[in-house]
Amino acid sequence: LPLYQKSSLKKSLKFLYLFFVLFFLILSILIFIFITKENPIMGIVFSLILLVLSIFFMYLFINIEILKKFQIEITYEYIKITTPFIKKFAFWKDIYNIQIYNYQNNPMLSFLLIKDLNKKTKSSICNNLNSLLGIPPTSFQISLNLFKDIDMEKLYNTIIMQLDKVSVNDTDVITEISNNIYNKPNNNLIKSIILSFIFTFIIGIIYGFSIYKLESNYLIIPILGSLLIISVFNKYYLEKSFKLSTRCLVGFICSLQVPISIISMLFIDLKSLLPHTKLLMILKMLKSDVKYIIYNPIDHFLLFLIFIVCFGIGFLYGRVSKKNSEENSEYLDI
Numbered sequence: 001l002p003l004y005q006k007s008s009l010k011k012s013l014k015f016l017y018l019f020f021v022l023f024f025l026i027l028s029i030l031i032f033i034f035i036t037k038e039n040p041i042m043g044i045v046f047s048l049i050l051l052v053l054s055i056f057f058m059y060l061f062i063n064i065e066i067l068k069k070f071q072i073e074i075t076y077e078y079i080k081i082t083t084p085f086i087k088k089f090a091f092w093k094d095i096y097n098i099q100i101y102n103y104q105n106n107p108m109l110s111f112l113l114i115k116d117l118n119k120k121t122k123s124s125i126c127n128n129l130n131s132l133l134g135i136p137p138t139s140f141q142i143s144l145n146l147f148k149d150i151d152m153e154k155l156y157n158t159i160i161m162q163l164d165k166v167s168v169n170d171t172d173v174i175t176e177i178s179n180n181i182y183n184k185p186n187n188n189l190i191k192s193i194i195l196s197f198i199f200t201f202i203i204g205i206i207y208g209f210s211i212y213k214l215e216s217n218y219l220i221i222p223i224l225g226s227l228l229i230i231s232v233f234n235k236y237y238l239e240k241s242f243k244l245s246t247r248c249l250v251g252f253i254c255s256l257q258v259p260i261s262i263i264s265m266l267f268i269d270l271k272s273l274l275p276h277t278k279l280l281m282i283l284k285m286l287k288s289d290v291k292y293i294i295y296n297p298i299d300h301f302l303l304f305l306i307f308i309v310c311f312g313i314g315f316l317y318g319r320v321s322k323k324n325s326e327e328n329s330e331y332l333d334i
Helices: 011-038 040-066 114-121 125-133 152-165 171-180 189-214 220-236 244-255 257-273 279-295 301-316 322-329
Strands: 003-006 071-074 078-082 087-091 095-102 107-113 140-143
Touching: 003 152, 011 040, 071 152, 078 107, 087 107, 095 114, 095 152, 107 114, 125 220, 189 220, 189 244, 189 257, 220 244, 220 257, 220 301, 244 257, 244 301, 257 279, 257 301
Parallel strands: none
Antiparallel strands: 003 071, 071 078, 078 087, 095 107, 107 140
C-alpha cells in the first residue's frame, strides 16, 4: 500500500464504446433525415435522444481511456473511488462489508457502509428491485471492467488484509447490525395487493398513452412495469415458501397492465376524435372495441403475447429471496 489504479479498457471494450458512439450518431442522423419529414416532433425528439447517447458514450470513452478519470485508491486508512460523476471515500472502520460479485459477466466492486446498513437492507421498493436484478445492498460500487490492468487477486488480498485489521467495537453498532440486517416487513397481503393494483393502473395508463401518442408499442414499458409491480408487492408481503395461488396473483396483477393500456389508449383516441360526444356513448363504443379485440385474438397477437409475458414475469420472477438473489449474483463477501 498505497494501491492506486487508473482506468484503462481492453481492446474489445474500446471497440464496443466506439461502436456505440458511431451507431447512435448515424442512427440519429438517419432518423432526423427520414422520420422528421413525416413526423417533425417525433423525428427531432428521437434524433436528439440518440445524439445525446452518442455524446455520452464518447464522454465515457474519453474519461476512461484518455483522461483516466475513473480511479481506485486504497491506503492503510481509507479506500476512495473516483469517477467524473462522483467521488466516494470511506475509512476502513466505517465499512460493514465489501463484495466482489459478477453481474451479467461484469465484475463489480461493491461497498456497504455501516451508516447505510439499515437503509440499504430494509424492505423497500428500490431495494426489492435491486434484489430481483441480483444487485446486493451497496452504498457505492464500480465496475472492474474499467481497469484492464488491475490484479484481482492482489486487490482481493489487500482488502481482506485491511478489513482484518479493523473490528467494530461499538456495542450499539453491533446491536444495530444484528437487529436491522435484511429487515423483513410484517406481511400485509391486502395492502400489498391494493398498492400493486394502484401501480399497475398508473403504469397501464402511461403505457396506453405512449402507444397512442408515439404510435408505437414499446414492450420495455410493461416489462419494466412488471418488475416495479413485483417490487411494490414484495415490499409488504414476502413468501416463506412457494405458493401457487400467490404466484398466479402476482402474474395476474402484472398482466393487467395490458388491458388497462388498451382501454386507456382507445378511450383517449375516441375522445380526441369525438370531443363533443357524451361520456356514456364513448364508453359504449369503447366496450365494442374491446370486445372486437377479445374475439379476434389472431389480429391482435402481439397484445396477447405481451399479456402472457407479463403474467410469466409475475409468476416465475415474482418472488426472489435474498438468498436466491445472492446465489444468482455469485457474491464474494469480504
